[in-house]
Amino acid sequence: MKPITINNLTFAYPGQEPLFNHCYLNISSDWKLGLLGRNGRGKTTLLKILQKQLSFQGSIQTNLKFNYYPLSIREPNDYTVNALTRSGYQGEQWQLERELNLMATSVELLWRPFSSLSGGEQTRIMLATLFAQDGYFPLLDEPTNHLDQDGRKQIAQYLKTKKNGFIITSHDRDFLDKIIDHSLVMEQHQLVLTHGNYSDYFIHKQQRDSNAIKKNENLLKDIHQLKQTRQAKSQWAKQAENEKKNNSHADKGFIGTKAAKMMKKATIMKKRLDTAIEERKGLLKEIEKVVPLTINVLPSNHQPLLAINDLTLSYPTKHLCSNLTTTIEKNTQVLLCGNNGTGKSSIIKAITGTFNGKQTGNIIFSNALKISTVRQDYSNNHGSLRSFASSAKIDYDQFLNLLRKLGMNRATFNVPIEEMSMGQQKKVELARSLAEPAHLYLWDEPLNYLDTYNQQQLIQLIQEKRPPMLIIEHDQNFINRIATKKIEI
Template identity: 90%
Template sequence: MEPITINNLTFAYPGQEPLFNHCDLNISSDWKLGLLGRNGRGKTTLLKILQKQLSFQESIQTNLKFNYYPLVIREPNDYTLNVLMRSGYQGEQWQIERELNLMATPTELLWQPFSSLSGGEQTHVMLATLFAQDGYFPLLDEPTNHLDQDGRKQIAQYLKAKKNGFIITSHDRDFLDKVIDHSLVIEQHQLVLTRGNYSDYFVHKEQRDSTAIKKNENLLKDIHHLKQTRQAKSQWAQQAENEKKNNSHADKGFIGAKATKMMKKATIMKGRLDTAIEERKGLLKEIENVVPLTINVLPTNHQLLLSINDLTLSYPTKQLCSNITATIEKNDQVLLCGNNGTGKSSIINAIIGTFSGKQSGDILFSSALKISTVRQDYSDNHGSLRSFASSSKINYDQFLNLLRKLGMERATFNVPIEEMSMGQQKKVELARSLAEPAHLYLWDEPLNYLDTYNQQQLIQLIQEKRPPMLIVEHDQNFIKQTATKKIEI
């Protein structure tokens, strides 16, 4: 067991508020630690600091060597085994095969081009490579992205069975409950450590929030009372000054001295009250609130928006899906479900005309149908938010307002999109879709990289507005609360 000791950690990106402010922490290497927190709070940054990829104040002491998910992938069209070997892996092929067997994942994937694997299959082979490497402590940044429900169960069982520890970030509550035994949460520039899984942390947080809300209510009452007292004292002193002005010359000496004394006393009292008010304001605690989102749904007189008839998709060496028939009507929230590699994303690409493989069957649209998408891969989003809004033909002010509601700090508005965190980039992609006027929304794994607050925002929005949607998603809580029907592949 090797410790990770953090002493007085402070870190901020240039021109931004500190992500961490004088933080102290001790972590044991045998913990299965969930690193949690809202997007943009510094989860990935902390993982980079542990790997000494960023400079920071004070120290982190450990003898551990770290490896990191996702791997840096070079020449993805090569065989998967060759790609993994180039990623920095220093072990043997049989060790990777051993880990794949523990995941119940076919070892034949190693002899397929990495680029041909589904997102879930790529996750499996990269995780296998990390855990096959002896003498390293794994840092896992959002490994549940792109995993279907069966894949998440497989990886959860695999990680739970591991004897060694790791640090993992994820926003899938059910997955974390099965995997972690400690939670480290970034809250208001501080690191909050809790023993137990995500649900244990959430119960603890609700108790702290409930206590904080009661304290806030009492402090606000104190502040209101102090302000009333301050106003009364000011009026009292002003009355004395008016009395001085309105009396005869004979009385002015006495009254003037009295007024001066009262004014001085009132000034001292006001200063004390001001100090007391500011002290109580400083004690107020910030409570996370779920702010409602908006969506720019266009009205339509068409009941049937989209019809898919006998759709079959394939690549030269791989069959994806066959004979898919389905309809989407204006009140539908349709879940497109199936295992990784069965062609869910490819169906969305076929609908919008970007599928590059072989396609047969019909896709029919209602007249003048406008479609908005949330894509899995949005690496082509770049530049300033203003130029991005302009090129996307969306209202800039509405776009920024949605980003603020999603929790993006105003300071981030000046950061180029390609330099934002993955969670912030996902919010840009999502806010663009919400701001686009559309009759139908095609969302491909919209919850990837979004924290639980953002997930709840989307659930509330879909439940209240019921926009017509075709969704690919694996989060069971989201599916249960939003989907009105399913298309099985």
């Protein structure tokens, strides 16, 4: 067991509010620590600070050497085993094979070009690389992206059996519950370190939020009463002054002295009340509430909106799906489920006319059907948000409003899309789809890089608006809460 001791950590990006302000933490290397919190709160930043990639104020004391997921792969077109060595892997080949076997993953992947591997296969390879190297403490930044349900179960079981600790970020609650024994959560104004998994933290947070809401209600009542008292004292002073001005027959000296005393008391009282009100305002806890999203769904009287009949897809060396038949109608949310590599994304490509393999069967669209997509690969999104909105033909103000609701900081609005974090780029892709006028939405793994708050926003939106959708997703909680029809591929 080796400690990670963080003393008086303060960090802020130029021109932004501090992500960490005089923070103190003690972390043990034998913990399986879940690093949680909304996007933009500093999870990836903390991992970079631990690796000494960012300058900061304060100190971090540890003898640990860190390695990081995802790896930066050099020469991805080379055989995977060679690409890993060129990317810094210092272990032996048998160690890689050992870790892949523990993940129930074929070692033959090492002898295929890394770029030819699926997202899930690349994830397994990179995780095996980290744990195959002795003497390192792994930092895992969202390894569940691109993993199907079986893949997540396999990786969860793999990580659960590890004797050494690690720090992991993920937005899959079920996945985290299976593997972590401590949680470090970056809330709005504090870091909360707790023993247990995500559900243990969430129960604790609900109790704290409930107490805070009650306290807020009482504080708001106090503030209201203090404001009323302050207003009454001001009225007394004004009445005394008016008595002096309007009573021509009274003793001016007496009334003037009385008014002056009253004014002095009122001024002192006002200062005291102002101080008391500000103190109570400072005690108010901010409870994060889910801000509702909007979607620009177009009404349609055509039924069904989309019909797929006996669709079969394949490549010359790989068969994907066979004889798929289904319909998407008004208010239905169809979930395509299945393991990676079974052709789910290819089905969406076939619908949008971008599948470049062999295709048989029929896809029938309703008249003048407008489709909006959320893609897995949106690397061609670039430039300013204004130019992007213009090229996408969406309302710029509505687009920015959706980004704000999704939690994007206003300071980020001036950053070119290609320079944004992956989570921010995902929000750009999602906000574009929500802002586009459409009859039907095709979303391919929309939850990748989105935090649990954003996931709840999407669940709430879909449950309330019930837009016609065809969705590929592996998060079981999301599937169970929004799907009206499931199709296993």
